[in-house]
Amino acid sequence: MLIKITQQSRIPLFGLDFIGVLDRGSNLIEIRPTTLCNLRCGYCYANANSGNYNNEFEVEESYLVDAFEQVARFKNIADIEAHVDPYGEALLYKDVFRLVKDLKGIKGVVKASMQSNGTLLTEDSIAKLKGAGLDQINVTINSMDPALAKKLSCRDDYNLDKLLATLNLLPERGIDVVLTPVWFFGVNDAEIEKIIVFYKGLKERFPRLNKVRLGIQNYLVYKTGRKLGKVRERDFSYFYKQLRALEKKHGTKLVLGPRDFGIHPAPVYRFTGVDAIRRNESIAVEIVSPGRQEREFIGNTDGWGVKVVNFSREYIDPAKKPVIKVPAVSFEVKGNLASVILK
Numbered sequence: 494m495l496i497k498i499t500q501q502s503r504i505p506l507f508g509l510d511f512i513g514v515l516d517r518g519s520n521l522i523e524i525r526p527t528t529l530c531n532l533r534c535g536y537c538y539a540n541a542n543s544g545n546y547n548n549e550f551e552v553e554e555s556y557l558v559d560a561f562e563q564v565a566r567f568k569n570i571a572d573i574e575a576h577v578d579p580y581g582e583a584l585l586y587k588d589v590f591r592l593v594k595d596l597k598g599i600k601g602v603v604k605a606s607m608q609s610n611g612t613l614l615t616e617d618s619i620a621k622l623k624g625a626g627l628d629q630i631n632v633t634i635n636s637m638d639p640a641l642a643k644k645l646s647c648r649d650d651y652n653l654d655k656l657l658a659t660l661n662l663l664p665e666r667g668i669d670v671v672l673t674p675v676w677f678f679g680v681n682d683a684e685i686e687k688i689i690v691f692y693k694g695l696k697e698r699f700p701r702l703n704k705v706r707l708g709i710q711n712y713l714v715y716k717t718g719r720k721l722g723k724v725r726e727r728d729f730s731y732f733y734k735q736l737r738a739l740e741k742k743h744g745t746k747l748v749l750g751p752r753d754f755g756i757h758p759a760p761v762y763r764f765t766g767v768d769a770i771r772r773n774e775s776i777a778v779e780i781v782s783p784g785r786q787e788r789e790f791i792g793n794t795d796g797w798g799v800k801v802v803n804f805s806r807e808y809i810d811p812a813k814k815p816v817i818k819v820p821a822v823s824f825e826v827k828g829n830l831a832s833v834i835l836k
Contacts, residue, residue: 495529496782499553503781504791505798506560507762511580511785512550513798514560518761519751521574522564526592527551528785530581532610533647536675536712536721546785549581554588558595564762565601572755575599577607584613590625597626604628604755608673612651614659619666629669631708632660635677637687645681645721657691664699671754675710676732677724685709689743696745708749709736780815 498504498512506513515523528549565573575596577583586592589607597605606629607622622630634656636642643651663670674681674688692707699705711732714720736747751757778792778799792799 494547495549495551497551497553498556500556500559503779503793505793505796506552506557507796508798509791509800512552514557514564516564516762518758519756520568520570520572520759521576521754521756522561522568523576523578524557524561524592524596525552525579526554526557526577526583526589527586528580529585530610531585531613531648532582532651534610534645536645536677536724547787548783548785550785551586554592554595557592558599561596562599565599567762568601568759570759571601572603573599573601574604574606574755575602577605579608582613583607583609584618590621593622593625593627606631608633610646611656611659614656614663616662619659619662619668623666623668627668629671629703630663631671631673632656632663633673633675634660634688635674636681636684637691638684641681641684645677660695661698664695664704669703669705670695671706671708673708673710675712676735677712677721678727678735680721680724686739686743689739689745689747693743693745706749706753707745707747709747777816 496502496504498506504512511528512525515525517523528546529551561575577589577592577596579586583589593605593607596602605625605627607627608631611630611632611634634642635645637653637657639651639653642653643649660670660672672688672692674685676682676685688709689707692705695705711729712721712724712726714726733748740747776794778794778801780790780801781793782791784790784800784802788802790801792801
């Protein structure tokens with residue numbers, strides 16, 4: 494079922510990892526408008542389009558923009574990057590062009606960027622994104638071999654040739670491109686080198702500093718995500734050692750950090766009641782929606798969203814339905830994300 498999140502739904506846009514606005518304490522603010530995806534990549538950290546979830550979510554554009562503006566005002570800085578990075582595919586969000594335009598118009602926002610798998614990009618959508626003010630798009634491409642690309646995306650109709658043509662078109666239309674392949678050691682080692690060669694060719698055609706960049710990612714296994722066969726997760730010391738070897742071999746910078754993308758620390762917009770919650774014996778959480786999967790719900794506590802898992806009706810206070818009392822020891826906050834785990 495597709496659940497539409499509006500102001501009237503009482504589903505908060507802060508505190509949840511899969512939807513809304515995420516602030517990790519920098520000048521880059523993440524916006525997650527949808528959980529819908531057209532691929533089913535075998536390594537997806539969000540486990541998108543898996544068929545394992547009871548519900549998908551989509552946020553009303555005006556509600557999402559208002560929430561983002563709250564964070565931007567709080568930060569009160571002049572170099573905010575609004576990054577559309579859904580638990581799915583950004584181009585499946587029907588209001589994506591209006592969203593980019595409205596985000597770019599908010600005070601303090603100097604850059605609008607978007608994460609995409611690239612497969613839904615067309616000449617028309619690229620023109621609309623440029624017209625809306627999109628400055629950069631990060632595209633995940635993991636192989637230059639069509640067969641392996643299909644296998645990794647779990648889609649037989651994955652059109653690698655079309656995607657490569659699109660990647661050439663983006664900088665021509667004035668949108669910066671960041672290629673973001675994931676390195677699965679022992680699976681796409683040779684493909685990573687082919688992607689480096691492809692990147693260098695693009696870079697030669699579009700030599701401006703930020704026009705085309707390459708940000709290779711280390712494959713990580715997430716508890717709620719999908720695992721790619723028997724591929725082992727490698728620690729970052731090993732990952733960076735391999736990157737530096739490829740830097741030397743190909744004569745191009747591959748080890749990138751936040752500063753290379755203009756990202757720096759900034760105050761984090763977080764739940765102001767955290768300290769009080771930790772001192773009290775329990776907190777009141779209003780259950781406002783089913784979550785993505787069985788026995789998972791979305792709760793609202795003072796306008797902040799919490800993911801409530803292992804939920805059952807025994808926790809409901811009969812006098813205050815649908816309010817439940819949750820032991821503070823089960824309340825966890827990381828940045829502006831929150832979760833309640835009922836044992």
